[in-house]
Amino acid sequence: MGVKAKLYPKEAARLLREKPGVREAVTGATLHFEQGRKKAYGEIDAEAWRERAKRVKDHLLSHLDHYLELAEKRLREKGVQVHWAEGPEEAHRILREVVARHGVKRAVKAKSMLTEELGVNPLLESLGVEVYETDLGEYLIQLLGEPPSHIVGPAIHLALSEIQRLFHGRFGTPLDASPEALAAVARKVLREAFLTAELGISGANFLVAETGTLALMENEGNIRLSTSLPRVHVAFVGIEKLLPRLADLALFLPLTARAATGQRLSTYVSLIQGPSREEEEGPKEVHVVLVDHGRTTLLHDPEAWEVLRCLRCGACLNACPVYRQTGGHPYGYVYSGPIGAVLDPGLLGLEDTYPLPYASTLCGACYEACPVKIPIPKLLLTWRNRAVERGLAPTWEKGAIKAFSQVMQSPSLYRLFSKALRGLPLPQDLLPLLKAWTEGRGPLKPSPKPFHELWQELEE
Amino acid sequence: MRVALFITCLADQFYAEAGVATVRLLRALGVEVDFPKGQTCCGQPAFNAGHWNEARSLAQRTIRILEDAEYVVLPSGSCASMVRNHYPELLPGDGEALRLSEKTYELSQFLVRVLGVTELGKGLEGKKIAYHHGCHALRELGVKEEPLLLLKNGGAEILPWEAAEECCGFGGLFSVKLPEVSLAMADRKLSTLPQADALTSTDAGCLLHLSGRMGKRGENMRVVPLATLLWEAYGG
C-alpha cells in the first residue's frame, strides 16, 4: 500500500469538512466497541491478564530467533511449506509461484492487515486472479476501492445508506434494503467464490511455535471457509505474531476478543495444523510466509520495540478520541489510530510518516485499553523527540518553541510577555499559533491581572 | 506546614483566580504559603512537542526555584503530572528531579491525600456541576475521586456526563497543529455537556479551550477552575 501519512493534517481537516458522516459513523461504532471492552475487562482481573500477556510477548520477542526456528521446524513436520519474506517483493514472488503452479483463477481472502501492507490484492489482480475479500466489511470496501479504515472493523466509517447505494448500483437491490437483505446478497456472491476458488489467503492472529499451530479469530465464519475450502492455503504471518506455547492461547484468545469487540471469545476460532491428510477434507497444500517488513529493525530499536507486542485488536483505536473524529483514512497507511502513530514510523521511517506521532493529545486512553500494555503515549513522545532532533518539525514550530522557551527562561521577558498578552503586540513567531487558536475559539481572554501581580496584593 | 505554590504559565495568565483561590484555601486550612520568585512554565508544551532540550532547561530552572520547598502544590493536573512523572524521565539520574517529583501535588490531591481534608464547607449547596476529567490528572496522576469528593462534600451535585472522561481536544500544541480535529473533539464534549451551573476541571488549558469553543458555538455556561469552586465550597 502507498504511504500518504505526510498528508495527515490536511486529510483530517478535509475529511471533517467534506464527509461529516464519517465522524458520526466512526464515533458511534468505536464508542460501542469501547463500552464492550470496558464491560469485558470489568469481568476479569484485566490488570493481571494484561500483565501476563505483556510478559509472554516480551519473552517471545527477546527470544524471537529461537521461536522462529522452532515454529519453522514444527510447521515443516506437519507438512506446511514455510517461506521467509523480508518484504513485499519476496512475498509476491512466493505468491506468484503458487498462482502459476496451480493455475489459480480465483482467490478468496480472509481479512488480514499484513496482506494490505504487502499489497497482495493488487499483485493478484495484475496476475489476472479474481480476488474476493470475504469479511463482510472488507468486501464492502473492496467494492468501493477503499483501504480499511479500522484494524478490526474495516468499514466502520460507512453509513448504512452508503452501503445501500453501493449494492443498489452493483446488484440492483432496493435503496432501502435492510442490513440482513444486503448481507444475504453478499453471502450469495461470496458462497459462489468460496466454492470455486483454487486459493485461500489469510493472515494469522497467532502462530504457536511449540506446535506450529496457526490460530485465526473471527465472527463471520468466512475465515474458516477461506482456509478450508480451496485446495491451497497461503497464510502471511508477521514474525512478531508468534506465541511460545499452545497453552498461551488460553490467555491470548479470550484477551484479544475482550479487547477487540468486548466478546469473551470470538464466534469462531480456527486452529490450523497443516494440510489435510488423505482421508480428510481441506487444503492439500498449506504455505506459511513469515514476513519481516521492517520488524527486525524495530526489534533492535531500544526505545521503540515495545510496539511489536501489538495483537492488532484495535482497542486503542476505539479508545482514541482523535481517531474517532476521522476514522483511519487520513492516517494514510494500513495502521491508523494510536497504534499506527507509533508503528508506522517504525516500519516506514519517520521522514514519510512525520505527522502521525502528533496525531494525539497524549490523553492516555489507548494505553489504558491496550491488552498488552504498549506504552503508546511514551512511544509517541519518543517519536516526536526524534522528529525534532532530525529537523522534521516545521519552521514555525521551531521558531515558536524557541521564542516560548526564551520567554519562559527569563522572568523579565515573561513579565513583558504578560503585558503583551494584555495589549502590547506579541512576537511574530507566536502569531500563526494565535491565529490557529482564535479561529475556532475566539480571542484569548487573559485575567485582568496575572497571578504573579495578585500575589503581591495577597501578601500585603 | 509550608507549601510552595507553582502556578504555571497558563493559570498565571488566564486563570489568576485559581491561584488566588488556592492561596486563600490553603491559608484558611492553616498552611503557610510561599510563591517562589521567578517561576514561569513547567516546560510541558515543549516536552510534549518533542523539543526536549528546551523542556529540559525549563525543568532544570523550575527544579532550582522549587528545590527548598517542603511541598509543592499546583492548581493544575497536567503540570503536576509533568513535574511528577516526566521530570525524572527528562532528567534521568537527577536526584533533585526525583525529590521534586515526590513532593509535588495537584491541589485536590494534596488536600485529600496529604492534608486528609475531604470536607471544606457547604458553600456549593444546590449547585449542579459538570466535572471534566483532564486526561493527565486522570490517567497520569490518578486523580479521579479527589475533586469529586471535595465538590460533593461541598454540597454540589455532580451531573452525570457521558463524555466526562474523554479528552477535550486541547493537548497543548495539538490544538494549533491540528485545529480541526481539536475542535471536533471539543464539539463532542460540548454536545454531550449537561445543563449545569458550572463546568470545572483542574486544568487551565482544557478550560480555556472548552470555554472558547463554547463562546464560538454561542453557548453560555460558567467555566471555572476547580480551585475557585473549592474556595467557594469553603465558604469564601
Ligand code: SF4
Ligand atoms: S496497540 Fe494494543 S490496543 Fe492497539 S491494536 Fe495493538 S494490542 Fe490492540
